[in-house]
Amino acid sequence: xxTFAEWLSATFPSVYLQTHEAWMLPVIQSLHITGIGIAVxxxxxxxxxxxxxxxxxQSLLESQRRFGPWLTAALYLLLASGALLIIAxxxxxxxxxxxxxxxxxxAAMVVMFAAFQASxxxxxxxxxxxxxxxxxxxxxxxxxxxxWGCIIILGRLIAYDxxxxxxxxxxxx
Amino acid sequence: xxxxxxxxxxxxxGLASGLRGSLYYFPFIESAHVMALALVFGSILxxxxxxxxxxxxxRAFTRLSTELLKITWGAFAVSALTGALMFVTNARVYAxxxxxxxxxxxxxxxxxxxxxxxxxxxRSVARWDLSPTAPKAGRITAAASLILWLGIILAxxxxxxTTTGAQAKEAPVSTVNFDDFLNNAPSxxxxxxxxxxxx
Numbered sequence: 001x002x003t004f005a006e007w008l009s010a011t012f013p014s015v016y017l018q019t020h021e022a023w024m025l026p027v028i029q030s031l032h033i034t035g036i037g038i039a040v041x042x043x044x045x046x047x048x049x050x051x052x053x054x055x056x057x058q059s060l061l062e063s064q065r066r067f068g069p070w071l072t073a074a075l076y077l078l079l080a081s082g083a084l085l086i087i088a089x090x091x092x093x094x095x096x097x098x099x100x101x102x103x104x105x106x107a108a109m110v111v112m113f114a115a116f117q118a119s120x121x122x123x124x125x126x127x128x129x130x131x132x133x134x135x136x137x138x139x140x141x142x143x144x145x146x147x148w149g150c151i152i153i154l155g156r157l158i159a160y161d162x163x164x165x166x167x168x169x170x171x172x173x
Numbered sequence: 174x175x176x177x178x179x180x181x182x183x184x185x186x187g188l189a190s191g192l193r194g195s196l197y198y199f200p201f202i203e204s205a206h207v208m209a210l211a212l213v214f215g216s217i218l219x220x221x222x223x224x225x226x227x228x229x230x231x232r233a234f235t236r237l238s239t240e241l242l243k244i245t246w247g248a249f250a251v252s253a254l255t256g257a258l259m260f261v262t263n264a265r266v267y268a269x270x271x272x273x274x275x276x277x278x279x280x281x282x283x284x285x286x287x288x289x290x291x292x293x294x295x296r297s298v299a300r301w302d303l304s305p306t307a308p309k310a311g312r313i314t315a316a317a318s319l320i321l322w323l324g325i326i327l328a329x330x331x332x333x334x335t336t337t338g339a340q341a342k343e344a345p346v347s348t349v350n351f352d353d354f355l356n357n358a359p360s361x362x363x364x365x366x367x368x369x370x371x372x
Contacts, residue, residue, distance in 0.1 A: 026334050030327040033207065034214065037326075041215020044244070054240040057232060066229055152211065153204040160200040 001094055002169075008090040017088035025088055032081040036155075039074035040148055042067040043113070047141050050132050060132060061124035068117050075110065096161040097168045102154035109147050112140070180264040189261040199262065206255040210329070212248035214322050216241045224294070224315035226306030233302050266336050273336075276328035283321040290314040 008014055017024060048054040049063040058066070086093045093099050120127050131137055161168040183189060192198045220238050222228040229237055260267050267273045294301070294311025301307055307315065 022334075026327065026330045030323075030330045033211070033326050033330065034323060036207070037211040037214030038218060039215075040208075040211040041218055044212070044215065045219065055232075055237075057236055070228075149208060152208045153201070156204040156207055157200055160196075163196050163200060 002091075005090040005094040008087065008094075011087075014087050014090060017084070025085075028081050028084045028088070032078060032085060035074045035077040035081060036152065039071055039078060040152075042071040042074060043144065043148060046071070046116075047144055050127075050141050051138060052132065059124065060120055060127050064117060064120045071113065093158060095169050096158050097164045097170075098154045098157040098161050102151055102158070105147055105151045105154065109144065109151065112144060112147075176268075177265065180268050183261045183264040186261060188258075189264070192258060192262045199259070202255045202258050206252055206259065209248045209252035209255060210326065213245055213252060214326065216245040216248065217318060217322060220245075221315040221319050224290075224307040224311050226312070230305035234307065235298060235302050263336065267332070270332055270336050272328050272331035272334075276325055276332065279321050279325045279328060283318060283325065286314050286317050286321060290318075 009018070045055065045067045046063055049056070049058070049060060055063055119131075123131070157163065161170045192202070219229065220241050223230065223232065223234055223237050290311060293314065294307045297308065301311075306312060
């Protein structure tokens with residue numbers, strides 16, 4: 001990974017982002033944060049609806065149709081802006097414990113969201129009547145809040161990876 | 174006490190030096206700030222898109238906004254608190270930072286804009302609650318709200334780029350210097366490579 005990060009940091013787009021246009025990095029980071037705002041907002045709306053805490057004037061399926069595409073779109077924005085951030089600072093991003101732990105959490109979140117989305121579209125009635133009342137599903141829904149919290153914290157900790165001590169590859173570099 | 178003495182006293186407070194002295198407080202306060210602002214922006218976006226007639230148009234505006242504004246205000250309280258905690262650690266540098274000043278102005282404008290919404294479209298909400306869009310004044314303030322919040326996010330992020338390494342004169346020596354710590358992290362290989370090194 002270190003070899004890859006070093007190779008990437010010497011490629012033209014990376015060198016360009018490092019040496020030109022100092023305004024681009026904060027702009028890309030702001031887009032990334034905006035994406036997080038949209039994603040967290042949409043995920044929160046769907047999860048709170050699933051738990052029956054807000055938006056009960058619409059069905060689960062309606063809530064999913066309203067917010068699901070926004071979450072998907074936000075995830076693409078996050079992927080694109082995140083990729084640019086990696087290209088701009090390959091070593092700062094890739095050689096960190098926080099980044100890879102964050103990616104693990106992101107993968108778990110994407111799998112849960114995709115499964116939920118597909119299932120609600122297929123079995124809307126069942127979700128409405130029985131599944132949303134099942135304890136295991138409600139606990140899983142609440143766990144997604146924790147997962148989002150971890151994703152955001154780990155994202156910020158990329159800049160402070162040394163706090164992981166020996167777990168951080170950056171301390172060995 | 175004048176303003177700069179006040180800022181200095183904030184920096185010298187036990188709270189500020191305690192926060193500076195820990196490796197862990199600042200990153201976690203910053204993370205909480207990002208979480209809170211994601212909720213503020215995410216929830217405001219849902220309400221603004223409803224007012225603009227872009228999304229959730231079949232739902233009553235008051236129902237949606239009543240539910241969401243609780244989240245917005247709760248999250249705003251957390252972001253204000255965490256923001257204040259970060260501010261006191263280096264009060265004079267932040268107070269004189271242009272991006273910070275711009276952010277505070279934008280926040281004030283967002284507050285004014287919200288008041289404008291309540292004074293205009295908010296007054297007649299009973300009449301358009303179920304219609305897909307707010308009246309013109311409501312749509313304009315909703316669009317302004319989105320632009321202001323995007324500006325607040327951008328200005329907030331620029332603060333981090335323009336205050337790193339900045340230290341007020343005769344600022345108290347902190348036990349842990351984050352800037353050293355960040356600069357010690359391997360920086361980009363290409364930019365730190367000596368001239369003439371292979372690309």
